[in-house]
Amino acid sequence: MNNMPLISVIMPVYNVEEYVGEAIQSVIDQSFANWELLIIDDGGQDASMVICRMFTDKRIRIISQANRGLAGARNTGIAAARGNYIALLDSDDRWDRNKLLMHMIHLEADSSVDVSYAGSRMIDAAGQPLQTAMRPQLTGITAADILKRNPVGNGSAAVMRRSSLNRAAFAHPDVPGRTCWFDESFRQSEDIELWLRLSAAHGCRFEGIDGLLTDYRIIAGGLSANIARQYESWERAIAKSAQAAPQLIARHGRQAMAYQLRYLARRAIQLGDGGFAWSLSLQALRAGPAMMLAEPRKTLTTLAAALAARLLPPAQFQALTARYLGNGAAA
Structure with missing residues (x-):
C-alpha cells in the first residue's frame, strides 16, 4: 500500500500564536484528506510551537530550524516534502475546506497547468470578513500578467506541481548541499520573484479557478507595513x-x-x-x-x-x- 501523501502543505511558523491554530485546523478540516502538513518552526520566541504540538494528527510533521525567514522556511519544507503537489499556507491565514480538493481536480484534469490558484477573502485580525476580496485574472496568464498584477495574489493561494517547481531549483550560494526554490536573499517579494522565474525563465503555466478559497488575514504591523x-x-x-x-x-x-x-x-x-x-x-x-x-x-x-x-x-x-x-x- 502506498502511504505517501499526494499534497504537501508547507507552513512556516514564526511568532504567530494568535492565529496558527486556525491555520492548522483549516488544513485538518479539508475535504481532501491525502495530505501532509509540514510545519516549519523558524525559531520564534512565542507560544506558537506549543500550540502546534497540541495537534496530534499523524499527517502533521514539525521541522525546527534557526531563523531563516519566510523563503528559507519554505525551502526547508519543500526539501522535506513527499507529495507530488506543493501547497503553501502562511500561518496567519486559513483555507476554505474544499480548497485542496478543488485544486487537486484542476491539476489532475489538465497536466499543462503548473501552478493553480484562486481568489481570496480578506479578513481582519479577529477573523471577521472585510468587504474586500482578491478576485484575480484566472486564464490566459502570461509572464507580463504576473509581472504587472501577480494574479496568485498572496502566499496562501498557490498549489503547484512538485515537478514544475523543481525547474526553478538552484543550489544555495553559501550553504553546501542546500537546495533553494525561493531565493533566500529576499525577505519580501520572494513570491513574485519565484513566479516570474517559473513563468519567464521556465515556461510554467499559471491558471486560476473560481471561488474565494483562502482567508487572507490583514494584520497591523505585518511585513508590508514597512x-x-x-x-x-x-x-x-x-x-x-x-x-x-x-x-x-x-x-x-x-x-x-x-x-x-x-x-x-x-x-x-x-x-x-x-x-x-x-x-x-x-x-x-x-x-x-x-x-x-x-x-x-x-x-x-x-x-x-x-x-x-x-x-x-x-x-x-x-x-x-x-x-x-x-x-x-x-x-
Missing part, C-alpha cells in the same frame, strides 16, 4: 528578473511599477498615512497613466481614499473605512 522596504525588495525582484527576461522587463516594467506603487498606496491607506498614500498614488499615475484607462474604478477609488486619509481626522477616516480595510491594519 512600505519603503517593500518597494526596494520589489525593485530587487524586478532587477533579478531582468537578467532572465530582459525584453519582458523592458516592455512591461514601467507599467508594473505603476501597479506596484498603487498597491503600496493602498497599503499606506490601510495604515492611515494619507500623505504617503497620496504621494504614492500620484507616482503611480506618472509611472503608468494608462492604468487609469485599464482599471479606472480601482485607480479612482485609491486616489479618493488616499485624499480622504490625507484630509480627514484619523478617527473619522478609520470609522469610515473599517469594514473595508480592518482596524488600522496592513497586509
